[in-house]
Amino acid sequence: MSYVTHANAALSFQGRLKLAQLVVEEHWPVRRAAERFQVSPATAKKWADRYRAHGPDGLLHGSSAPRTSPRRTPARRERRILALRFTRRWGPHRIAAHLCMARSTVWKVLTRYRMPPLGSLDRATGLPVRRAVPRRYEHAAPGDLVHVDIKKQGRIPNGGGHRIHGRASAQHRAAGRQRPGYAFLHHAVDDHTRLAYSEILGDERKDTAAGFWQRARAYFAGFGITIKAVLTDNGSCYRSHAFNQALGPGVKHRFTRPYRPQTNGKVERFNRSLATEWAYARPYRSEAERAAAYARWLHHYNHHRPHFGIGGQTPISRVHNVNGNYT
Structure with missing residues (x-):
């Protein structure tokens, strides 16, 4: 049985053993033994009683944890x-x-x-890995900056893909011949509140991106949010004249650094959430079935899902700040 001396122990194990042996085996009075080892009579009696009942093992320090914890989580x-x-x-x-x-x-x-x-887990394996802690930043008020991005996502063939039938199945091979193509998820995520507006569209052309932004701006305006700046990558649709016109007057257009998706981190994190919680959360039998579930998930994300980056609040709770204090 291992023994570790407590930091505040009056006696070491050998000292306790000698004290107990004097009292139990050599019949010293408890008070005399206590004076000899410079401890109180109560302490000397405690160690003597434990030695008498359990032998040397009784002189080892036990765990300080309580025997029962009625208020502990079941x-x-x-x-x-x-x-x-x-x-x-x-x-x-x-x-x-x-x-x-x-x-x-x-x-x-x-x-x-x-x-x-x-943050220390590998996404593919779930095993712990060491990663650098990213530097967090956040704009002070809703609308100060909106992150805009497009997520290209393969469509699910009718009848389901390999997640239902398996990659070696005849159904999966037949589904591959359908060539269902891609869906393009256009996102706009407010930097301060994490409130998200998103649509599943058919392409990433300039007119499509411009039309999406006009609807996104109207969505944010419905919550009383005035957009001051927009952050996008360097895609051709975002550098087009059509998108620049759709931004409207007074909206500053910022671009991410090339090959640095971390610059647009808020919307990249949103992409990760929708992938794990909606796109691949369960097997779908068609693209229409998955698309029908998107509106429900997006409502859950904005209104009910707690967000660690904003202290466990929901995005909508940060929008409805009755005190007007966004700091």
Whole structure:
């Protein structure tokens, strides 16, 4: 049995053993033995009683943890927390909202079981990796900056793809001959609130991007948000005269650094969320079925899904700031 001396222990193990042996085996009075080892009579009696009952093992320090913890989270609930962490790779904010628990409780459970932070997990394998911590930034008010981007996504053939039938199946080979093509998801994400407006469109041409931005601007205006600046990549549709006209007067157009998608990090993070929580969250039997689920997921994202980057709030809660304090 291993032994580690407590930092505040009055006696080492050998000292406790000698004290107990003097009292139990050599019949020293407890008070005399206490004076000999410069401890209180109560301490001397405690170690003597433990030696009498359990021998030398009774002189080892036990755990300081309580025998029972009535207020501890039930084991079944802890297993649900860990299962959500493993299967869906959710943070404490989302798990707490899903299970109607306090975020601090979920965080303590994850810490107790030494679960690594999500930022330290490899997305493909789920194994811990060491990554540099990104520098966070955020604009002070809604509309100060809106991130705009296009996500190109392969369409699902009718009857479902390999996620339903398997890559070696005849159905998958037949689906490949359909050549369903691609869908283009146009996004606009507000930097401060993370409020997102998104549409599934057929291409990424300049007129399509310009029309999308006009509808996105009207969407944000419906919440009282006035756009001051827009951040896009260097795609030809965004550098076109049509998109520049659609921006409208007073809107500054900023471009990301070439080959640096991190510059447009807010919308890139949105792309990751929709991929794991909507696009590939479950098998779909057609592109129409998946597209029909998109509006529901987008509403959930804006109105109900807690966002770790804004302290566990929902995007809509940051829009409806009745005090007008966006700092």
